[in-house]
Amino acid sequence: xxxxxxxxxxxxxxxxxxxxxxxxxxxxxxxxxxxxxxxxxxxxxxxxxxxxxxxxxxxxxxxxxxxxxxxxxxxxxxxxxxxxxxxxxxxxxxxxxxxxxxxxxxxxxxxxxxxxxxxxxxxxxxxxxxxxxxxxxxxxxxxxxxxxxxxxxxxxxxxxxxxxxxxxxxxxxxxxxxxxxxxxxxxxxxxxxxxxxxxxxxxxxxxxxxxxxxxxxxxxxxxxxxxxxxxxxxxxxxxxxxxxxxxxxxxxxxxxxxxxxxxxxxxxxxxxxxxxxxxxxxxxxxxxxxxxxxxxxxxxxxxxxxxxxxxxxxxxxxxxxxxxxxxxxxxxxxxxxxxxxxxxxxxxxxxxxxxxxxxxxxxxxxxxxxxxxxxxxxxxxxxxxxxxxxxxxxxxxxxxxxxxxxxxxxxxxxxxxxxxxxxxx
Numbered sequence: 214x215x216x217x218x219x220x221x222x223x224x225x226x227x228x229x230x231x232x233x234x235x236x237x238x239x240x241x242x243x244x245x246x247x248x249x250x251x252x253x254x255x256x257x258x259x260x261x262x263x264x265x266x267x268x269x270x271x272x273x274x275x276x277x278x279x280x281x282x283x284x285x286x287x288x289x290x291x292x293x294x295x296x297x298x299x300x301x302x303x304x305x306x307x308x309x310x311x312x313x314x315x316x317x318x319x320x321x322x323x324x325x326x327x328x329x330x331x332x333x334x335x336x337x338x339x340x341x342x343x344x345x346x347x348x349x350x351x352x353x354x355x356x357x358x359x360x361x362x363x364x365x366x367x368x369x370x371x372x373x374x375x376x377x378x379x380x381x382x383x384x385x386x387x388x389x390x391x392x393x394x395x396x397x398x399x400x401x402x403x404x405x406x407x408x409x410x411x412x413x414x415x416x417x418x419x420x421x422x423x424x425x426x427x428x429x430x431x432x433x434x435x436x437x438x439x440x441x442x443x444x445x446x447x448x449x450x451x452x453x454x455x456x457x458x459x460x461x462x463x464x465x466x467x468x469x470x471x472x473x474x475x476x477x478x479x480x481x482x483x484x485x486x487x488x489x490x491x492x493x494x495x496x497x498x499x500x501x502x503x504x505x506x507x508x509x510x511x512x513x514x515x516x517x518x519x520x521x522x523x524x525x526x527x528x529x530x531x532x533x534x535x536x537x538x539x540x541x542x543x544x545x546x547x548x549x550x551x552x553x554x555x556x557x558x559x560x561x562x563x564x565x566x567x568x569x570x571x572x573x574x575x576x577x578x579x580x581x582x583x584x585x586x587x588x589x590x591x592x593x594x595x596x597x598x599x600x601x602x603x604x605x606x607x608x609x610x611x612x613x614x615x616x617x618x619x620x621x622x623x624x625x626x627x628x629x630x631x632x633x634x635x636x637x638x
Contacts, residue, residue, distance in 0.1 A: 541584020
């Protein structure tokens with residue numbers, strides 16, 4: 214156990230620090246190699262881990278390729294300017310619409326895609342409107358928080374969702390039937406908490422005349438229009454083809470290929486640059502990190518957590534609140550990607566059946582999607598968000614993030630888990 218924990222801590226440290234020339238993928242791969250060399254993980258465990266993560270990882274690649282192409286076409290900037298006009302000069306309405314826009318973006322383009330696109334888009338919008346720095350911070354914090362908090366509704370909305378659904382054999386429609394209502398509560402709670410925290414810094418009015426015209430925002434008209442069709446086809450494919458046994462990754466990659474072919478025909482977007490900027494290291498990261506986590510399982514961590522979870526199995530509400538809080542705590546400290554697999558392995562080790570077992574499974578997702586927002590290292594999306602802000606001259610200290618993150622996360626997490634417990638009871 215000591216060796217497994219030491220390897221995990223070393224690997225996570227390298228992933229967070231990312232020494233020059235060593236991205237998240239190679240950092241995780243190095244930790245996996247060390248775990249194999251020390252005998253913490255056996256070679257026969259590797260195929261098991263690949264079976265857990267391949268579908269989730271390839272789905273994320275497909276969705277992010279779609280996101281990058283649409284961003285190059287001007288899809289998200291056009292949408293943000295539309296939000297600015299729709300608010301009609303009312304600052305409160307603008308804040309609400311930005312949060313809802315972020316929630317829809319996270320649901321369709323994953324939390325990682327949302328944070329990569331939403332953050333610079335919101336910054337550009339607030340800069341164009343010449344909002345004061347406290348107001349800019351309010352909008353930026355809202356964009357970063359909602360990208361994770363609203364990534365519950367669909368299997369493809371978060372890498373952790375896909376991994377859990379694959380592990381327990383949950384179909385796309387079955388998943389959505391449970392998690393869409395929970396996500397609606399999460400979005401409503403997020404909006405309420407964000408408004409209470411930042412209401413004094415949001416201007417009552419802004420000058421709509423400062424918004425740049427929509428003409429010229431769309432760089433590739435053909436790809437822009439095709440994007441709406443691709444998104445509709447993707448949702449239809451997830452709902453109708455996935456239940457027939459077609460992996461969600463095959464559907465997502467097919468959609469990405471169709472959009473890339475369309476963009477190539479337009480000859481406006483550099484396909485080579487889009488493909489080169491895709492997060493290919495996520496493949497190494499997923500495989501490497503989960504091999505390291507499997508070492509913790511082999512050392513007995515999941516059995517220990519299953520024993521600690523036994524008092525929570527009296528009802529769906531105690532299972533949802535208790536286990537969701539446990540996974541949220543693990544996610545905020547260990548990062549949510551390893552935490553969600555630890556949670557899944559723990560559910561398998563726990564003596565739970567029926568609705569209580571379902572509550573544990575879905576609470577694992579809620580805890581690993583919302584819980585990480587308590588700390589800067591909780592999720593890959595938060596690390597990407599801080600990186601994007603830093604590159605644009607917006608510095609948010611870890612101390613400030615801790616103080617805000619905990620106050621934002623706890624009520625949203627509690628409301629979402631309570632809704633889950635009531636829904637499954």
